[in-house]
Amino acid sequence: MDSALIPKGVKRCPIGQFALFIAVVGAVLLWGVVAMLLIYIKGLNQTNMNNAYGFALWIWADLAVIALGGGAFFTGLLRYIIGKDELKNIINYAVLIGFVCYSSALLILAIDVGQPLRAWFIFWHANVHSMLTEVAFCLTCYFGVLTIEYVPLVLENRQVDKVPFFHHLSHNMHGIMAIFAATGAFLSFFHQGSLGGVSGVLFGRPFGFRTGINIWPWTFFLYTWSAAACGPCFTIFITRITEMVTRKKLVKDNVIDLLAKIAGWMLLTYITAKIIDTVYWAMVTAPAMGFTLMDFYSNNPGSVYGIWILIAEVGICGLLPAVMLVSSGIRRNPTLLFIAVTLAAIGACLNRWVMVLQTQAVPVLSFEKWFTYMPSWQEIATTILPVAYGIILIALSYRYLPIFPQERELNPIEGGK
Amino acid sequence: MDQQKNKKYGMVIDLDKCTGCGSCMVACMAENNVPFREDDTDKLLSVSWMQVYRLSNGKAFPHTEECYLPRPCQQCEGHHGHSPCVSVCPATATDYDMHTGIVSQIYTRCFGCRYCMAACPYHVRQFNWWDPVWPTGMERSLNPDVSVRMRGVVEKCSFCFSRYQTSMNKAFLEGRRELEEHEYQTACTQACPAGAIVFGDLNNPKHAVHKLAQPDLAHEGKPRNPKAFRLLERLGTNTKVYYLSSREWVRKAGDNEVKKA
Numbered sequence: 001m002d003s004a005l006i007p008k009g010v011k012r013c014p015i016g017q018f019a020l021f022i023a024v025v026g027a028v029l030l031w032g033v034v035a036m037l038l039i040y041i042k043g044l045n046q047t048n049m050n051n052a053y054g055f056a057l058w059i060w061a062d063l064a065v066i067a068l069g070g071g072a073f074f075t076g077l078l079r080y081i082i083g084k085d086e087l088k089n090i091i092n093y094a095v096l097i098g099f100v101c102y103s104s105a106l107l108i109l110a111i112d113v114g115q116p117l118r119a120w121f122i123f124w125h126a127n128v129h130s131m132l133t134e135v136a137f138c139l140t141c142y143f144g145v146l147t148i149e150y151v152p153l154v155l156e157n158r159q160v161d162k163v164p165f166f167h168h169l170s171h172n173m174h175g176i177m178a179i180f181a182a183t184g185a186f187l188s189f190f191h192q193g194s195l196g197g198v199s200g201v202l203f204g205r206p207f208g209f210r211t212g213i214n215i216w217p218w219t220f221f222l223y224t225w226s227a228a229a230c231g232p233c234f235t236i237f238i239t240r241i242t243e244m245v246t247r248k249k250l251v252k253d254n255v256i257d258l259l260a261k262i263a264g265w266m267l268l269t270y271i272t273a274k275i276i277d278t279v280y281w282a283m284v285t286a287p288a289m290g291f292t293l294m295d296f297y298s299n300n301p302g303s304v305y306g307i308w309i310l311i312a313e314v315g316i317c318g319l320l321p322a323v324m325l326v327s328s329g330i331r332r333n334p335t336l337l338f339i340a341v342t343l344a345a346i347g348a349c350l351n352r353w354v355m356v357l358q359t360q361a362v363p364v365l366s367f368e369k370w371f372t373y374m375p376s377w378q379e380i381a382t383t384i385l386p387v388a389y390g391i392i393l394i395a396l397s398y399r400y401l402p403i404f405p406q407e408r409e410l411n412p413i414e415g416g417k
Numbered sequence: 418m419d420q421q422k423n424k425k426y427g428m429v430i431d432l433d434k435c436t437g438c439g440s441c442m443v444a445c446m447a448e449n450n451v452p453f454r455e456d457d458t459d460k461l462l463s464v465s466w467m468q469v470y471r472l473s474n475g476k477a478f479p480h481t482e483e484c485y486l487p488r489p490c491q492q493c494e495g496h497h498g499h500s501p502c503v504s505v506c507p508a509t510a511t512d513y514d515m516h517t518g519i520v521s522q523i524y525t526r527c528f529g530c531r532y533c534m535a536a537c538p539y540h541v542r543q544f545n546w547w548d549p550v551w552p553t554g555m556e557r558s559l560n561p562d563v564s565v566r567m568r569g570v571v572e573k574c575s576f577c578f579s580r581y582q583t584s585m586n587k588a589f590l591e592g593r594r595e596l597e598e599h600e601y602q603t604a605c606t607q608a609c610p611a612g613a614i615v616f617g618d619l620n621n622p623k624h625a626v627h628k629l630a631q632p633d634l635a636h637e638g639k640p641r642n643p644k645a646f647r648l649l650e651r652l653g654t655n656t657k658v659y660y661l662s663s664r665e666w667v668r669k670a671g672d673n674e675v676k677k678a
Binding site for chain 1: 459461462470472486493495501504505506507508509510526527528529530531532534535536537538539540542543544545546547548567568569570571648649651652653654669670671672673674675
């Protein structure tokens with residue numbers, strides 16, 4: 001029924017099967033939309049946030065998806081600026097994943113504010129000293145860049161491409177894509193960093209606060225670094241998931257191997273810097289504020305924030321995948337590679353989780369106790385909403401757009417065109 | 418502008434005198450139109466600009482001691498007005514006033530991102546999770562000098578700033594530019610039956626707050642009175658609320674300390 005829209009030379013599942021898949025994911029999306037409407041109509045009292053937990057699940061989700069979406073800018077930088085030509089075979093997907101991640105972040109941000117109709121004040125009454133202001137400006141600009149990077153892909157749809165104007169537009173946009181890749185990398189360095197600064201500048205919150213250079217806390221640099229390391233890991237992770245779902249090989253091993261190798265070295269250097277930062281914070285910064293390292297990890301209900309979380313973040317989801325990825329033997333084993341990129345992606349999420357949630361949970365006044373928080377179903381539904389949206393956009397893009405340049409070669413159709 | 422040469426309004430709260438009666442909280446709510454709900458038992462969801470904490474020395478009877486600690490906004494100066502909350506607000510909805518040292522909140526500009534709440538270690542910034550609903554008839558007793566706040570914005574203690582404005586207006590009409598100490602007093606100060614709360618200009622040696630706290634202006638206002646302390650001094654928040662206590666454990670509770678092995 002929709003065969004005229006499907007790229008030439010590739011096979012897709014029957015429209016009925018596809019429609020059923022979209023319907024199931026769409027139901028989840030609808031659940032999220034209902035929760036979103038409830039929040040818009042009734043307000044943030046629909047959440048389980050409180051005056052101690054002003055930042056919670058949504059801010060974590062924002063920070064996490066932006067870190068995971070970092071694959072777009074870093075792969076773009078490697079492909080267009082540094083000249084790693086093989087990565088042209090995965091850049092489309094990296095851009096698509098980045099587009100999903102960033103649009104999701106903007107959606108969650110729009111839900112997360114108490115007065116959504118005033119959200120534009122962040123641009124109009126901008127406070128240049130605030131990390132959030134920088135995030136808002138850079139994030140919006142970079143989303144524009146991602147849109148520009150995604151549009152040529154849409155224009156390559158078989159039917160759209162038949163229109164001469166769109167064909168030439170797409171061709172010309174591809175021609176100048178290096179400029180946008182450079183702009184995207186520039187913007188990303190700043191907003192990824194500023195997201196790190198969100199907690200890092202809070203000198204009233206000893207768990208999150210870090211010293212640094214001039215106005216930039218160390219977390220500013222660590223966040224950019226970790227996004228450059230874990231973003232490509234997430235791109236590989238989603239690529240592998242897509243290959244599992246479609247039961248097809250979509251990207252050649254040498255492409256994945258190159259990206260995984262670079263991500264591995266980025267992760268190894270990042271985690272080294274992160275360990276140095278943690279040691280300095282534990283030995284110097286926190287004690288100067290009256291805290292020992294274990295003050296941040298003990299006596300909390302259910303040991304939700306026990307020292308295990310630091311070990312999990314830095315060791316199991318940091319050092320371990322870094323070593324796995326830089327080792328060519330492990331990296332070339334598909335199962336171990338999948339485990340490594342999964343752990344790296346979890347590591348980035350865990351880092352964002354503690355920097356947002358644990359920063360709020362740790363009691364700062366000596367006569368207060370740990371603060372606990374469990375998200376409401378409305379918060380969970382609105383956090384899953386962008387995941388459902390992402391799956392739908394990826395499914396539609398995969399079905400109708402030539403996302404994977406190597407797909408035809410890797411999956412020849414017998415007697416097909 | 419140099420904060421040390423201007424007014425620097427601050428508070429001294431004598432914890433030896435505080436009985437924990439809560440009059441300061443009630444007066445504050447009435448003065449500042451602070452909203453409340455029918456069921457306001459969850460204190461993490463309610464709004465109270467002034468909150469009284471109960472501290473304990475943690476010892477068993479008969480050595481148990483308790484202390485009540487009223488906590489208004491600490492009006493942090495940080496370094497040169499760089500208070501924890503003001504610098505982070507993305508929409509400039511809060512401001513450090515170098516003329517008075519008071520941290521303001523512009524309710525109509527706040528869009529409810531709550532970054533300031535995340536930044537404040539004292540939990541003085543609270544969110545309007547609901548629209549205010551006043552019991553029938555009570556809306557007529559609201560203070561006309563203080564705007565009510567809507568759902569979705571952050572609010573906090575302003576040292577009864579409307580009283581400052583009213584007093585300054587009156588002084589201007591009388592051809593004066595300076596206020597007498599008694600002309601600007603916060604509601605909690607006036608309501609405290611024990612006289613535990615004292616308010617005034619920390620930069621003015623004639624004011625009671627200056628005499629009680631003896632702030633060392635050369636060292637970010639650190640109190641020279643050995644009985645005085647500020648909350649979380651080590652963080653560098655440089656607050657304008659000083660506490661007095663003759664009990665060492667109370668003074669120690671004001672800050673965190675790494676115990677030497």
